[in-house]
Amino acid sequence: xxxxxxxxxxxxxxxxxxxxxxxxxxxxxxxxxxxxxxxxxxxxxxxxxxxxxxxxxxxxxxxxxxxxxxxxxxxxxxxxxxxxxxxxxxxxxxxxxxxxxxxxxxxxxxxxxxxxxxxxxxxxxxxxxxxxxxxxxxxxxxxxxxxxxxxxxxxxxxxxxxxxxxxxxxxxxxxxxxxxxxxxxxxxxxxxxxxxxxxxxxxxxxxxxxxxxxxxxxxxxxxxxxxxxxxxxxxxxxxxxxxxxxxxxxxxxxxxxxxxxxxxxxxxxxxxxxxxxxxxxxxxxxxxxxxxxxxxxxxxxxxxxxxxxxxxxxxxxxxxxxxxxxxxxxxxxxxxxxxxxxxxxxxxxxxxxxxxxxxxxxxxxxxxxxxxxxxxxxxxxxxxxxxxxxxxxxxxxxxxxxxxxxxxxxxxxxxxxxxxxxxxxxxxxxxxxxxxxxxxxxxxxxxxxxxxxxxxxxxxxxxxxxxxxxxxxxxxx
Numbered sequence: 001x002x003x004x005x006x007x008x009x010x011x012x013x014x015x016x017x018x019x020x021x022x023x024x025x026x027x028x029x030x031x032x033x034x035x036x037x038x039x040x041x042x043x044x045x046x047x048x049x050x051x052x053x054x055x056x057x058x059x060x061x062x063x064x065x066x067x068x069x070x071x072x073x074x075x076x077x078x079x080x081x082x083x084x085x086x087x088x089x090x091x092x093x094x095x096x097x098x099x100x101x102x103x104x105x106x107x108x109x110x111x112x113x114x115x116x117x118x119x120x121x122x123x124x125x126x127x128x129x130x131x132x133x134x135x136x137x138x139x140x141x142x143x144x145x146x147x148x149x150x151x152x153x154x155x156x157x158x159x160x161x162x163x164x165x166x167x168x169x170x171x172x173x174x175x176x177x178x179x180x181x182x183x184x185x186x187x188x189x190x191x192x193x194x195x196x197x198x199x200x201x202x203x204x205x206x207x208x209x210x211x212x213x214x215x216x217x218x219x220x221x222x223x224x225x226x227x228x229x230x231x232x233x234x235x236x237x238x239x240x241x242x243x244x245x246x247x248x249x250x251x252x253x254x255x256x257x258x259x260x261x262x263x264x265x266x267x268x269x270x271x272x273x274x275x276x277x278x279x280x281x282x283x284x285x286x287x288x289x290x291x292x293x294x295x296x297x298x299x300x301x302x303x304x305x306x307x308x309x310x311x312x313x314x315x316x317x318x319x320x321x322x323x324x325x326x327x328x329x330x331x332x333x334x335x336x337x338x339x340x341x342x343x344x345x346x347x348x349x350x351x352x353x354x355x356x357x358x359x360x361x362x363x364x365x366x367x368x369x370x371x372x373x374x375x376x377x378x379x380x381x382x383x384x385x386x387x388x389x390x391x392x393x394x395x396x397x398x399x400x401x402x403x404x405x406x407x408x409x410x411x412x413x414x415x416x417x418x419x420x421x422x423x424x425x426x427x428x429x430x431x432x433x434x435x436x437x438x439x440x441x442x443x444x445x446x447x448x449x450x451x452x453x454x455x456x457x458x459x460x461x462x463x464x465x466x467x468x469x470x471x472x473x474x475x476x477x
Contacts, residue, residue, distance in 0.1 A: 020062070021070045021181050024097040026115045026125065027107035030078075030410035032137040034105060037061065037074035038166035040174075060238055065174040068181050072078045073097045103131045103177060110136040110161065122154040133176050134159040140166050160181065198240070198249045199371045201364075202277050204305060205287035206297055207255025210317040213354035214287060215239070218363065245368040251277045256301050275304060279321040282374060282421070283367045283460075284310040290351065292319045294340040302344050309422045311461040312347040315363060320353035346453060348460055370460035375420050378456055387415050390451045410440065410469070415448075423453070424464035440467050 041061030059074040074096040098104060106125055108118055125132050136148030139161035144264040149278045150200050158176050162169035203211045218243060218360060241248045253274035284305035288298050316339070322329065334349050341347075348366055352359045378386075391412050410429040420423045427448065429440065446464050452463060 016279070021103070022101045023072045023103050023105060023177055024094075024101035025042055025072065025074050025105045025107060026121070026123060028115070031107045031109045032164045033107045034059075034074055035133065036105070036137065036162070036170075037072065039164055039167060039170060040072055042055070046461055063174075065171075065178050067332045068178040070178065070181065073101070082310075082410065089182055098125075098130065101130065103133065103180070104128070105135050105177065106135050106156070107135045107137050107164075108151055110139040110151075112151070113147060114150055118151075118154070119469070121129070122442045123158075124186060126155065130178065132156045132158070133173065135164075135173055136161045137164050139163055140168060174201050198247050199367055200249045200251065200280060200282045202251040202253055202281035202284045202305075202310065203287060204274065204278065204284050204301055205251050205255065206289070206301065207257060209255070209287045209289040210354040211255065211287050212252055214285070214315065214317065214352070214360065214363075215250060217354050217357050241364075243364055245364050246365060246371075248367070251281060253277045256297070275308075277335075278305055278310055280307040281305075281308065281310050283313065283370050284308075285313050285315050285363060285367070286336065286347075287315050287317050290316045291321050293333070294337040296340070297343045299343075302341055304376045306343065306462050309462060311367075311374045311459075311463075312344055313363060313366050313370060314341075314344065314347050314349045316349060317354050318352040320356050320358060340438060343403075346458075346460065366413075366460065373457065373459040374422055374461040376423060376456065376458065377420055378417050378423075380416075382456075383415060383417060386455050387412075390455070391415065391448075418466070422464055423452075423458060424466065426466050426468050429467055429469045439469070440465075 025037055027033050037059065040063045042063070061072050061074075063070055063072050075097050090117055104125060108120070134151050134154070134156050136151055136159055139148050140163040142368055148159055151159050160169055160173045162173050164170070203214055208355070219239060239250050239252070256274050286298065286302050286305065288294050302312060302314075308372060316333065316337070322333075330351055333351075337349065338345055350362050350366065352363070354360060372454050410431040413428045413430055415428070416426050418426045425448075427440065448465055450465050452458060
């Protein structure tokens with residue numbers, strides 16, 4: 001497979017959005033690359049704003065036109081001669097995308113016209129010997145569309161006036177993009193085209209805890225920009241990875257700050273994208289900084305993952321920086337972490353060093369096990385047996401079930417599993433005569449959850465317990 005990157009030393013295969021022709025969107029900052037990318041993939045995957053330099057990493061997606069499917073990658077705005085850390089890394093990411101691509105869409109600003117930076121980019125693109133289609137963006141009126149012709153002077157044969165925001169000319173652009181694709185390579189039969197079930201793995205955490213470093217170590221390549229500047233990652237970046245444990249779509253998200261600390265609009269959008277990434281994730285790896293310890297914001301971020309129904313693995317990063325002179329340091333750290341995040345007592349904790357690779361290899365097998373538990377459906381016969389042993393038996397603790405307020409008790413009639421991802425159980429109750437019924441006490445819900453975990457090994461996944469109550473009436477006779 002042409003798009004595979006094989007690291008034989010670590011027996012690892014990393015795959016882009018896989019086995020389809022790849023088209024890279026290239027251009028200087030703030031010309032509308034991400035707006036065009038979002039229009040082509042049909043969803044808002046890249047953050048869009050008026051501030052230049054918003055997109056920094058490579059963002060992958062899929063598009064289809066005239067029966068031809070292809071992968072497409074959005075890149076950050078290129079400034080070839082800027083030596084600052086972020087622009088230099090953006091250039092490095094863009095060069096990697098250019099190397100992978102079979103064709104390039106060079107987005108220019110028709111309103112601004114050709115600039116000295118465009119001239120530098122034209123030289124860079126000519127040196128690649130790749131097919132280049134110039135998308136003269138912001139050509140939303142006839143007068144500006146006429147200016148698109150000046151970009152022919154850079155020596156590229158295909159210049160298409162478009163409006164990425166309004167959609168004008170995008171069809172013509174796509175016609176040019178797909179016309180040279182090999183139909184046999186671009187279109188696979190249904191059996192081949194259907195990918196195996198992916199495990200969507202989101203890497204989440206506060207800014208600068210090592211999320212992108214962890215992504216790069218998992219992939220065995222410098223896939224995401226890493227720098228000591230907090231907030232380097234802004235988009236939720238997807239990468240496909242195939243391992244023996246399965247096929248993973250790894251989502252590197254922006255660092256989530258406290259609400260009062262997100263001042264720039266781009267940072268607010270980045271946090272919003274991180275929250276949206278959790279909504280489509282199966283498993284969340286919550287990265288905690290070992291040198292700072294678990295803090296309240298780590299717990300808040302973990303709460304976002306639970307609310308989204310994700311399985312959770314807690315990765316304590318930078319463990320190599322901890323002076324582990326005293327026996328029991330890992331246990332003391334985990335005890336403090338559990339105190340900070342009591343609601344995640346079911347989430348496994350693994351101490352890692354993303355930079356050194358220490359214990360990083362444990363994460364994907366844990367994620368695969370967590371995904372299996374998140375999809376686990378208990379057969380009715382086993383659930384009935386569990387009910388008889390753990391709930392209805394006279395010796396069962398906390399039976400009958402306490403009610404909020406403590407004025408009366410409920411009878412749990414039976415339990416059924418209503419769904420998966422995450423596993424959801426409906427508890428049918430009766431009783432609670434007289435007065436306002438307060439529902440099952442949280443301690444009893446906790447008891448049920450713990451017993452379900454013990455009995456059925458719901459590893460690393462949240463459980464949902466929903467009560468359905470039937471009020472019993474007094475006999476008036």
